[in-house]
Amino acid sequence: MPDDLDAIIHAPARLRIMAALAASPDGSLLEFKRLRVLLGLTDGNLGAHIATLEGAGYVAVTKDFEGKRPRTRIAATKAGHAAYRAHVAALRAILDGGDVG
């Protein structure tokens, strides 16, 4: 894999998660359950990918209560936004005939 590609973001599901988070308005938090429906992932699958992204510092997870119901919300961090943009730029460079490692 070319050096410019981010191994953590490159997995298709994580790429879609980061794309959705990066497209959301600045500072907004996406609800876990809505993100799961939006991307067609299972609870376990999304949870595992979010944990990986959180471990890399690319997303921040916020847990609180909405009334009596627990709520988990996710947002891309600054590092996550930057990593996603760099990853997409690297993919475009490959398509444009640049470095393929």
Next chain:
Amino acid sequence: MTISNTVQAREEARLALAAAEDGESRLLAALIYGRASPYLILWGIAWMAGYVGTFLAPERGNTIWSVVTALGWATTLLLVLVQRRIGRGRRSRRGLRYSASAVLMTAYAALWAFVLLSGHANALGIYAGTVTGFAYLVAGLWRGPLLAVLGAALTLLFLAGFAIPPMGFLLYAGLLGGGGLVAAGLLLARCDPT
């Protein structure tokens, strides 16, 4: 992942970019649905008030619709001011959308001529409903497919007004048309990921 040659690398990059675009477009569509939902609910309530009010007091129909429409637009303006604008637009498939919009415009122009020249007692109501349907259809074409489905459903719902007696049409349009908008607004509100 091992990328062994340029062709494979480009194919993988193309697939990855498609996945990223998919994630982005799903989120943007969901955001649009969330922003559209209060307008649907607002105008659904306005329609119900207008049509049911006209059903109950036909002689005051013009006044009722004037008040309802003025309140509707004032509240719409307020909603527009309150809602944050979405800064990102979609660039892909824009040409196709322009073409599809032009085709829709032509088709609806023909439909409206047919409706207005029909001489049917419900013609104006059917015309108003199909104008709204057209607006949602075009909005859906550009912003989110559920709005297009809603626009098509509204158009069909109001065209069915040809088969309904005039007094019954007021209730039909108010409850089914307005209620449908409210229901659609509530449905779209559930799509909002934020």
